[in-house]
Amino acid sequence: MAAPSPTDHKSRKLLGRLSLPESRYIADALRTETVGGILLLVAAIAALLWANIPAVSDSYASVRSFHIGPASLGLDLSLQHWAADGLLAIFFFVAGIELKRELVAGDLRDPKAAALPVIAALCGMAVPALVYALVNLTGNGSMDGWAVPTATDIAFALAVLAVIGTSLPSALRAFLLTLAVVDDLFAIMIIAVFFTSEIDFLALGGALVGLVLFWFLLRRGIRGWYVYVPLALVIWGLMYNSGVHATIAGVAMGLMLRCTRAEGERTSPGEHIEHLVRPLSAGLAVPLFALLSAGVSLSDEAIAQVFTRPETLGVVLGLVVGKAAGIFGGTWLAARFTRAELNEDLAWPDVLAVATLAGIGFTVSLLIGELAFAGDETLTDEIKAAVLIGSLIAAVIACVLLKLRNRRYRTLTEAEERDEDHDGIPDIYEEDKPEYHLRMAKIYEDRAAEHRRKAEKAAAAALQTAAGSTTEADRPA
Numbered sequence: 001m002a003a004p005s006p007t008d009h010k011s012r013k014l015l016g017r018l019s020l021p022e023s024r025y026i027a028d029a030l031r032t033e034t035v036g037g038i039l040l041l042v043a044a045i046a047a048l049l050w051a052n053i054p055a056v057s058d059s060y061a062s063v064r065s066f067h068i069g070p071a072s073l074g075l076d077l078s079l080q081h082w083a084a085d086g087l088l089a090i091f092f093f094v095a096g097i098e099l100k101r102e103l104v105a106g107d108l109r110d111p112k113a114a115a116l117p118v119i120a121a122l123c124g125m126a127v128p129a130l131v132y133a134l135v136n137l138t139g140n141g142s143m144d145g146w147a148v149p150t151a152t153d154i155a156f157a158l159a160v161l162a163v164i165g166t167s168l169p170s171a172l173r174a175f176l177l178t179l180a181v182v183d184d185l186f187a188i189m190i191i192a193v194f195f196t197s198e199i200d201f202l203a204l205g206g207a208l209v210g211l212v213l214f215w216f217l218l219r220r221g222i223r224g225w226y227v228y229v230p231l232a233l234v235i236w237g238l239m240y241n242s243g244v245h246a247t248i249a250g251v252a253m254g255l256m257l258r259c260t261r262a263e264g265e266r267t268s269p270g271e272h273i274e275h276l277v278r279p280l281s282a283g284l285a286v287p288l289f290a291l292l293s294a295g296v297s298l299s300d301e302a303i304a305q306v307f308t309r310p311e312t313l314g315v316v317l318g319l320v321v322g323k324a325a326g327i328f329g330g331t332w333l334a335a336r337f338t339r340a341e342l343n344e345d346l347a348w349p350d351v352l353a354v355a356t357l358a359g360i361g362f363t364v365s366l367l368i369g370e371l372a373f374a375g376d377e378t379l380t381d382e383i384k385a386a387v388l389i390g391s392l393i394a395a396v397i398a399c400v401l402l403k404l405r406n407r408r409y410r411t412l413t414e415a416e417e418r419d420e421d422h423d424g425i426p427d428i429y430e431e432d433k434p435e436y437h438l439r440m441a442k443i444y445e446d447r448a449a450e451h452r453r454k455a456e457k458a459a460a461a462a463l464q465t466a467a468g469s470t471t472e473a474d475r476p477a
Contacts, residue, residue: 028275033154033155033158033278033282034155034158034159034161034162035282035283036155036279036281036282036283036286036287037154037155037156037157037158037159037160037162037282038159038162038163039282039283039287040153040155040156040159040282040286040287040290040362040363041156041159041163042287043287043288043290043291043294044290044291044294044362044388046291047060047290047291047292047293047294047295048294048295048296048298048388050295051295051296051297052295052297052298052299060295063079063292064078064079064080064292064293064295065078065079065080066078066079067079068082069082073237073241074237074240074241075237075240075241079292080292080293083288083289083291083292083293084289084293084367084370085240085245085246085247086236086246087284087285087286087288087289088247088250088285088286088289088363088367089236089246089247089249089250090250090277090280090281090285091247091250091281091285091286091289091363092184092188092247092248092250092251092254093250093251093253093254093277093281094254094274094277094278094281094282095181095184095185095188095250095251095254096250096251096252096253096254096255096257097254097255097257097259097270097271097273097274097277098181098184098254098274099181099182099184099185099251099254099255100254100255100257100259100270101259101268101270101271101274102178102181104259104260105259105260105261105268106178108178108181108182112338115334115338116175116331116334116335116338116340117175117178117179117182118182119330119331119333119334120175120179120326120327120330120331120334120355121178121179121182121183121186121327121330122182122186122330123326123327123329123330123333124150124152124179124183124323124326124327124330124355124358125150125151125183125186125326126326127322127323127325127326127329128149128150128318128319128322128323128326129146129147129149129150129318129322130322131149131314131317131318131321131322132145132146132148132149132314132315132317132318132322133146133314134314135310135313135314135317136310136311136314138310139310139313139314140310141309141310141311141314142310142311142373142379144311144372144373145311145314145315145368145369145372145373145383146314147187147190147194147368147372148315148318148361148365148368148369148372148383148386148387149314149315149317149318149319149322149323149361149365149387149390150183150186150187150190150318150361150365150368151183151184151187151361151363151364151365151368152179152180152183152323152358152359152360152361152364153180153360153361153362153363153364153365153391154176154177154180155282155286155362155363156360156362156363156391156395157176157180157357157358157360157395157398160357160360160395160398160399161357161402164399164402164403167409167410167413168354168402168409168413169345169346169409169412169413169416170413170416171343171345171346172346172350172354175354176354176357176358179327179354179358180358183358183364184364187364187368188247188248188251190368191245191247191248191367191368191371192244192245192248195245195368195371195372196243196244196245197243198243199242199243199244200241200242200243201242203238203239203241203242203243204238204239204242204243204244206238206242207235207238207239207242207244207249210231210234210235210238211235211249211252211253211256213231214228214231214232214235214253214256215256217231218256218257218258218269232249232253235249235253236249236250245371247367254270257269257270257273258270259271286363289363289366289367290362290363290366293366293367293370293384294362294366294384294388296381296382296384296385296388297381297385298385298388302381302382302385303385303389305382305385306382306385306386306389309382311379311382311383311386312382312383312385312386313386315365315369315383315386315387315390316386316389316390316393317390318390319359319360319361319365319387319390319391319393319394320356320359320390320393320394320397322359323355323356323358323359323361323394324352324355324356324358324359324394324397325355326355327351327354327355327358328348328351328352328355331351331355332348332351345412347405349401349404349405350405352401353398353401353402353405354398356394356397356398356401357394357395357398357402358394359390359391359393359394359395359397359398360391360394360395360398361387361390361391362387362388362391365387365391366384366387369383369384369387370384415428416428420440420443421436421439421440421443423439427440
């Protein structure tokens with residue numbers, strides 16, 4: 001398939017350079033996610049070892065099934081349950097803030113700029129679901145797991161980048177992060193709509209009243225964690241008891257925070273809170289969820305089941321084939337029909353590499369797998385194994401594709417970070433400013449003068465050495 005050709009000189013840039021504030025925000029967010037992703041990777045490996053080493057495997061099952069919590073409040077839950085419903089509420093709270101910021105201050109505030117990642121994310125969820133459906137319709141499998149391969153795990157994807165030692169240019173990093181944000185939004189909607197069976201309207205009404213109070217206090221400018229943390233816990237508990245998945249409470253509260261800056265503010269309240277909570281989410285909540293959820297049997301028989309059972313094969317193919325085809329195809333179609341030119345620094349194989357990397361669907365895929373097959377523990381574990389294997393295959397393919405372009409990525413990244421005038425702003429953002437070029441001219445003039453002085457000094461030293469050699473030669477033996 002040929003890349004879309006520009007049809008006029010006014011065509012827009014696809015995956016163009018970010019603004020400086022957006023680039024800095026993306027870099028800061030991804031730095032935290034990368035560290036969290038490495039912790040997530042370590043936790044997943046630890047869980048697999050714990051669950052598959054015969055001497056300790058029984059203790060793994062005992063730990064994650066251990067119950068704790070006030071039964072009178074309907075919260076006597078296993079540790080695995082606390083991780084899925086409690087810790088991931090923190091993860092989705094951060095996702096809600098990210099989404100709100102993107103909608104009001106980031107790329108998604110401009111409908112034209114938002115079109116690409118939204119279309120790509122939608123196609124990147126629809127095609128994996130379609131792949132799963134086709135595999136299970138032809139293989140007489142269960143359709144309950146159609147949503148499992150639709151999610152992208154940004155932290156795990158960034159951990160893969162860190163491990164293989166490659167860095168994406170800012171445009172591709174932003175594209176990946178925005179994809180993940182939109183992906184999280186639709187994953188939240190899927191959980192809320194398709195995995196809510198029975199509703200306790202009294203508890204749900206209480207949770208809504210708590211959310212209204214949360215919103216009112218924010219709008220009144222009331223400050224203090226001692227106000228909001230207890231209120232958030234009450235809202236979460238009521239939401240859990242309502243039958244709606246408790247992580248929805250986290251998203252709702254995140255969306256209520258103000259993410260635009262008032263006059264005199266360096267950061268908005270939403271950005272400030274996200275900066276505080278993101279390390280807790282990426283560094284503790286999500287790795288603990290992985291530790292308590294990723295431990296599944298990976299015996300030869302279990303791995304064979306992944307590739308022979310339609311439900312698990314559908315998950316693997318959805319993540320590996322569906323994600324890559326959906327995101328790449330959605331991006332190509334968006335470029336084709338919006339007449340946008342691909343950034344001249346990039347190529348379509350770069351888009352394919354990022355699309356393949358998005359096939360790493362760990363955290364939310366595991367959560368949806370638990371919800372989809374809640375009544376069948378054996379199938380739930382097999383679905384989790386499929387998520388792990390599919391994500392691993394997608395990661396390996398993405399690594400190969402990214403390594404082929406690593407030298408180009410390094411060149412682009414160095415250019416984006418170069419700051420020769422040492423003013424704290426990358427030079428690439430100042431090329432249209434006369435004062436930047438005057439500063440650079442002064443820097444180069446000073447360097448030229450210094451090199452002239454060094455040349456004169458070196459020439460004088462050479463003459464002195466030559467004169468000494470001549471005198472030595474003229475001296476009689």
